[in-house]
């Protein structure tokens with residue numbers, strides 16, 4: 150069972166994500182957008198969206214640091230395990246709090262203006278919100294309960310090793326199977342979110358318009374000669 | 375000199391009766407779809423009035439268009455590129471649905487399904503967004519014909535600089551209608567603000583279009599357009615705008631709004647301009663803007679211009695069309711058409727002949743003869759109120775320019791009357807600084823021109839048809855290169 154959940158499902162999710170993106174890019178340029186809803190409501194969005202996005206980017210950055218950088222590397226640069234723990238839990242909780250605050254505000258917004266959103270909500274996005282909520286809830290909840298207030302759980306010899314193993318084609322599902330159950334749910338939901346990603350508004354993340362900074366201001370089009 | 379062609383429109387405001395036929399036919403053609411219920415690519419508003427969306431001309435609030443910074447450089451009022459990307463998660467200057475209006479339909483079903491009763495069943499208004507009953511309290515042109523003007527028109531941003539007493543007396547003074555479409559600007563703020571580069575200006579005819587496949591819904595264009603003529607589709611979350619009916623003009627047909635206008639007040643044609651002069655024209659102070667914008671346009675009858683136009687790739691039949699252009703005639707040769715809010719510095723390409731009728735009414739009210747150039751000119755000179763207001767709309771505040779255009783229109787009137795009654799008066803032509811032949815040509819263009827003279831639209835070339843089709847559908851498999859100013 151754990152082989153399927155933590156050995157096969159990650160690759161399946163990754164594959165669906167990859168193929169899904171290629172398919173969507175190829176056949177649904179028209180649907181590829183942030184699906185802005187600011188036209189409907191602007192006050193709550195003005196607070197919620199920047200918080201949510203700042204939090205999301207911090208959370209993603211934190212995961213990259215925590216999971217991809219092995220313990221030996223931080224020790225090598227002279228960071229004690231205790232110091233690392235403080236930075237990781239402190240930073241992680243701060244990022245999670247910003248993210249959660251934004252997410253709560255956006256959710257309240259969707260609820261308060263639900264009449265206006267009623268006809269423009271897409272089922273695929275609703276599923277995505279649920280997955281995002283479960284992932285974030287168990288991630289943040291697990292960290293708070295186990296690490297900040299509990300006796301602590303070190304993910305670096307376990308979850309992080311499992312995670313890195315996936316990329317070098319050396320899956321070690323037993324490591325993940327031994328992790329506390331909130332983290333297991335967190336990981337499973339995150340994998341589902343990754344698989345579901347290409348079919349939702351989240352594709353906007355790949356379109357960050359950095360090219361805008363160097364483009365000439367007025368765009369002309371002419372027929373090819 | 376680099377010669378470029380631009381499709382442009384002129385509207386003669388004197389003839390607009392505010393019937394909104396143009397808006398309705400445009401809507402039936404382009405925006406009768408889900409998600410764009412609130413969108414009017416063409417709308418008609420009453421002036422003085424606050425317009426659609428509410429107070430769109432209040433740029434300190436909406437931050438549309440361009441302005442010169444302290445060093446005299448041209449900047450988007452909504453900020454630079456970094457600021458725009460920094461605000462991408464929530465754009466602080468975006469109008470919401472309430473600034474336009476909540477679109478409604480009616481519960482017609484109730485008329486058929488209501489049970490028998492002593493009362494007539496009614497069709498209640500239902501919101502097209504929520505599907506729920508709605509109190510109709512605002513809409514496009516809600517303040518039609520100065521309705522509720524103490525509430526609405528008194529907040530018209532064009533009163534800026536006019537005294538309070540002037541503002542209060544406007545109800546008895548004048549009123550006119552202003553039909554508006556996208557200006558297909560030479561320096562489009564919407565294009566410059568689009569982070570995705572999805573909005574583009576077609577090099578051949580200058581139309582500004584949105585590539586629906588490349589728009590990512592960052593919604594910065596809506597803020598940047600000072601005319602608020604680019605809209606978000608509520609369901610696709612992509613930007614949409616007036617297309618100048620490109621499938622029609624490519625076939626040489628006028629736009630739907632122009633074709634169906636009952637006042638026959640719209641003119642469509644080409645203007646030629648010099649791309650090299652665009653930047654300098656944008657850097658002049660406000661009081662020279664109209665002159666600078668007029669100075670951009672090249673005379674297609676000038677052999678040097680014609681030769682350069684052909685060298686720059688303009689097809690010969692397009693050059694001919696430019697030479698016969700009613701736009702060039704009205705805006706440049708006769709000088710009676712003016713740009714709308716030139717101070718936004720987008721170089722708008724829909725120009726307006728200011729309305730003479732408020733002046734005529736005032737002349738009559740003053741006891742003058744409203745067909746006499748002398749009396750009208752006196753009234754024009756004495757009429758501070760409409761003139762200053764019109765100047766805020768059309769000349770960035772230059773009253774003399776508006777007065778000049780109005781006096782030429784008045785001269786046409788009185789000259790034609792004297793010709794008709796067989797007593798031509800040289801004073802008429804002298805006052806306007808125009809020859810009799812010129813005044814008569816202007817009269818024909820304004821009053822009796824047939825469609826072939828009002829619309830001089832060269833068809834797209836058949837050999838380019840396939841390319842044009844891709845251009846506009848933005849076929850993702852066969853993208854066109856994005857070019858810099860060529």
Ligand code: HEM
Pocket residue numbers: 183184185186187194198202205206209255256259351353354357358462463464591592
């Ligand atoms: C740095 C790159 C990103 C940019 C430029 C960006 C931009 C945007 C924009 C413009 C919106 C529309 C807001 C509106 O007007 O309604 C949006 C919505 C959203 N974005 Fe992002 N985003 C980015 C990254 C992310 C990431 C990493 C995530 C998630 C993990 C994310 C999740 C969302 C969600 C869930 C919404 C919908 C919010 C709501 O309507 O309630 N975005 N984003």
Ligand code: SF4
Pocket residue numbers: 555556557558559562563564565582598599600601602603604615720
């Ligand atoms: S008027 Fe049209 S072309 Fe000009 S900025 Fe607005 S949307 Fe763009």
Ligand code: SF4
Pocket residue numbers: 389390391392393394395396397418551553634635636637638639
């Ligand atoms: S159809 Fe013509 S007359 Fe009627 S509102 Fe439109 S522009 Fe004015």
